Amino acid sequence: MSPLPNELNLALVRAEFPALASGYTFLDNAGGSQVLARVADRVRDYLLTSSVQLGASYAESVAAGERVIAARRSVAQLVNAAHEDEVVMGSATTSLMFLFTQALLPGIRPGDEIIVTNTDHEANIGAWTRLEKAGAVIRFWNVDLDSLALDLDELQKLLGPRTRWVAMTHASNILGTVNPVAKVAELVHAAGARLLVDAVAYAPHRLVDVQASGADAYVFSFYKVFGPHFAVLWGRRDMLLALPSLNHYFIGPDVLPYKLQPGNVNYELSYGCIGIADYLCAMGTAHGATGSPRQLMQAAFELFERHEDRLAERLLAYLRGRAGVRIIGLPVQTPGARVPTISFTVKGRPSESIVRHLDRFDIGIRFGDFYAKRLIEALGLQGQGGVVRVSIAHYNTAEEIDRLVRHLDEAIGAAP
């Protein structure tokens, strides 16, 4: 394969996202990304041409069914699932997590241990704590307050013969740090336990590879990855097969993935999601990549990552040099170490006051705990209204970051 160009073709990228034509600066992408025209077009097309119920023998129903199956195939390829039926679709990461832990519930014995982190979004904590009613013991793998990292030695101390599951995030939606999930998976498996990874904050920035992650289950939402409000939970086939059915009594435990998808999946949103993989392949090709769809998607993400790293470093360099600013996360953009989700606080200033100033200039950022409430509490930042978070996507430009920095500088003003 010929080497990729240094620069991402931003004109090409931005033309794929109609909302960007408004000129608004979207820097709350970890909250929700802009949607590809390819996705929206497919959703519309499905609704207007395929609105029939699946599973009948008439031609329209068969054709619609093939579209929904093609969607599952596309998502399976996007995440690199070994089997298409390992892909469970649902409305949101939070609801898939509740479903998943509901399926685990009958297998939980009093004293079984589950390890969660205090850096996660509550979606990957609260669903697990519900297993306490079956006698599960929840243990917290807490962030190191100096390094802001999850220390593997700490995990080792928590793992034991009763550990059943470890639940963690691939990248924190506040810190942005990419966690070494494959290493964690080795430790977890050596202890005889299983690993579930929340990749909501990671999937917009790297090509997901569930097999390379080492995880047993892996979940994220498409509305952060340029798609609709829809989500996927991948699970290792043997693990999924061992779970009971959450569906009707006649849909047994061997019927994957339907046993974990009570009710119809959203057909049109499923079909829309094909647009995500389409886009990634098209971007790889447009930048000179060749090879399999996964290779094309990988090339696209390599270009996205380099571009995002440059933008992130531009903002981090400003924040590092500004008196009174504390970056909550890795302060330097080291390749591979973090996604461009950048949080900070300003000494003596409520985080809201910084964000309100930016609101006036058509720049969308936000403040708060981002439902990673336990992390904000551990850092003692609730009193300040949480952090200010700027979350960059690959379609953002250097000019947008410069404009942001200019107005941030006004907002921070003469901080004490």
Ligand SMILES: Cc1ncc(COP(=O)(O)O)c(C=O)c1O
């Ligand atoms: C890291 C992380 N996990 C989980 C979620 C919840 O996703 P959903 O809104 O699809 O339930 C979010 C949402 O912001 C998130 O940032």
